[in-house]
Amino acid sequence: MKIHLNLLCLLGIGSVLSLSAAENRPNVLFIIADDLGARIGPNGDQVAVTPNLNKLASKGVTFGNTFCQFPTCGPSRISMMSGLYPYEHGYSRDPRRAAIEPDSQPVMLPTLLRKNGYFTARVGKIFHMRVPSGMGSKGHDVADAWDVTVNNTGYEASPENWNKATHVGKQQRSSVRVAYDNPDIDDKEMADGQGLIEAVKLLKANNPKDTGKPFFLAFGIYSPHPPMIVPKKHWDAIDISKYSIPVVPKNDRDDIPEVNWHVRGAGFDFISEKHAVNYSHAYYAAIHFIDDLAGQLIQELENQGLADNTIIVFTGDQGFHLGEHGHWHKSSMFEQAARVPLIVVDPRQKEKGKVATNLSGLIDLYPTLCELTGITPSHKLSGISLAPQLNDVTIAGKDYEITVGSAKENKVKSNGYGLRTERFRYTEWKQTAGAATDYSMLYDLEKDPQEITNLINDPEYAKIKKDLSKKLNEALAKGIEIK
Ligand SMILES: [Ca+2]
Structure with missing residues (x-):
């Protein structure tokens, strides 16, 4: 212990000595976008305009081959937050079962961190919540996971505004609306814009230098989940002519099992070229909006002087088709629905600006954050820690x-x-x-x-x-x- 303290003094960070071991733990800023596939700049996407995520990736590792464990919101998020596969946690069939009781197993990641001295806060959608109909509600939240929760709402949460959007395809139910709109409104009018305001307030009010507690702040962005309603300024930032609508061979579906067209919550619809272009445009506009939100929150982290002791995770809960196989939604068993973006930044890591091409899953985040925060999980986990790859992206990952x-x-x-x-x-x-x-x-x-x-x-x-x-x-x- 003495050596450790002397080392800290030598490194000129003696000010942390007054804090206990728990208080020394790094903060975690966790940002997740709903239905965001691996279509951001750090994944090599040529249409996306993501200057803030590119900057974030330059400070950490982009995991380039990361897959969700279930291609719809609820079970995917339960897998990520429990560190277990869908056939292990048992919440795969009905996301409404995700309302987990406080004393039940498995212990969700924010609950574990909270039990270990973290201040935990949720803004928006972290566990399952119907979008758009559940925006502004707590959704199927986990009862003991958070010290503070914010159920942000705004323009895109209003049924009146969903109905103003242009609907395409056959699926019209609220959670699977294939619809888009680009109203000329300020970001602050949007539920996600309100979420950013609240997340910034939480950062300011819970600086560990004042509270003596590390934080786990989870910002669950609703975009780009349909209906894709995105302020016009983000729409105008995208040159959609760079996106090539996938060409679907005429006989494409002949060798795809019929069952694949009956996946939950999805509609496999061929849509007109005009709608295909506009819908893709809305998706990329939403990505630009997300990039802006993430960038502002990370900037606040820097303004507060917290960047040196905060782990940042940026990800999505599952992927999304933009026309592959004529599909304009999620839930399929194809690559586009399974692949997600994942950027991890830990100020202590050696690799910066690298892409890890090893296979990984959202299920790996739980053991990764346990290792990085020095907290022992209270149940067995099925993923692997990606922490070693933060220091060397060439380390062998998973076989599958x-x-x-x-x-x-x-x-x-x-x-x-x-x-x-x-x-x-x-x-x-x-x-x-x-x-x-x-x-x-x-x-x-x-x-x-x-x-x-x-x-x-x-x-x-x-x-x-x-x-x-x-x-x-x-x-x-x-x-x-x-x-
Ligand atoms: Ca989702």
Whole structure:
């Protein structure tokens, strides 16, 4: 201990000596955008305009091959916050079950941090919340996770304003509205703009230098979740001519199992070219808005002198299709729905501005933040800590990552179990009851990154299919059971 203290004095940071070990722990600023796929500058996206996220990425590591564990909001967020796969935490079928009781297992990440002396605060959507209808409510929040919660609301939370938006496609239910609008309003009128104001207030009021407590501040941004209502100034910042609407081969759907068109909360609709361009435009405008919100919050962190002792995480809860396979939503078992952005910045890390190409999942955030904050988890976790990769992005990662989806076809429920290796995406659809047929999908991403040819019946891939199936089913069998 003495050596440690002397070392701190030598480093000129003696002022922290008055604080206890718990108080010395780094703060965590956690920013998550709803339905944001890996379509930001740090992921190499050429349409996105994300100067603030680019700057953030230059200070940390961008995880370039990160996948969600479920391609819809509720179960994905429960996996991320519990450190468990959907078949382990049991909240995969109905996100409404995510209202977890205070004394129940698993212990969610903010709850664990709170028990270990952190001040925890939520602004907006962290656990499941219906968007847009649930904006301004607490959603299916976890009762004991937070010291402070803010249920921010604004322009895009009003049904009157949803109805002003241009709706395209067949899906009109509130949570799956394929709709866009670009009203000429100030960011502050938006629920997300209000969220930023509240998050800044929380930073100012809870500086650890005053409170003696580290913080976990979680800012859950509603954008770009549809209906994509984005202030005009962000719309004007995007040159959508740079985006190529994916060309869908005429026979694309012939080799895709029917069940894949019945995934939850999604509508696979081909839409007109005009709407396709505008909808894509709205998505990228929303990304510009998100970048602005994240940038301002990070700037406040710097203004408060907290950047040197704060870990920053920026991510999304699942991906989103912009026309691939004619799809304009999430929930599928394809690459676009599973892949998410992930930037992690820890002021202590060695690698800065690097991209880790190893496979990883949102499930890895829990063990990563435990390692970085020095807190021991209270239940077994299924992910791995990405902390070593912050010092060396070449360290070997996972052999595979798993994403589970669900669908309902002719009243028969199925779960899709997707295994992503460096080269392949392999999915087994397992029906929970009813019809005898199970379907599978296999794509060779090296030869077919757009997942156009399902190789499941190709004799040349028979051995690969067998190996991937074995790997997947072994992984499922060894899943942790949480009672
Ligand atoms: Ca979502």
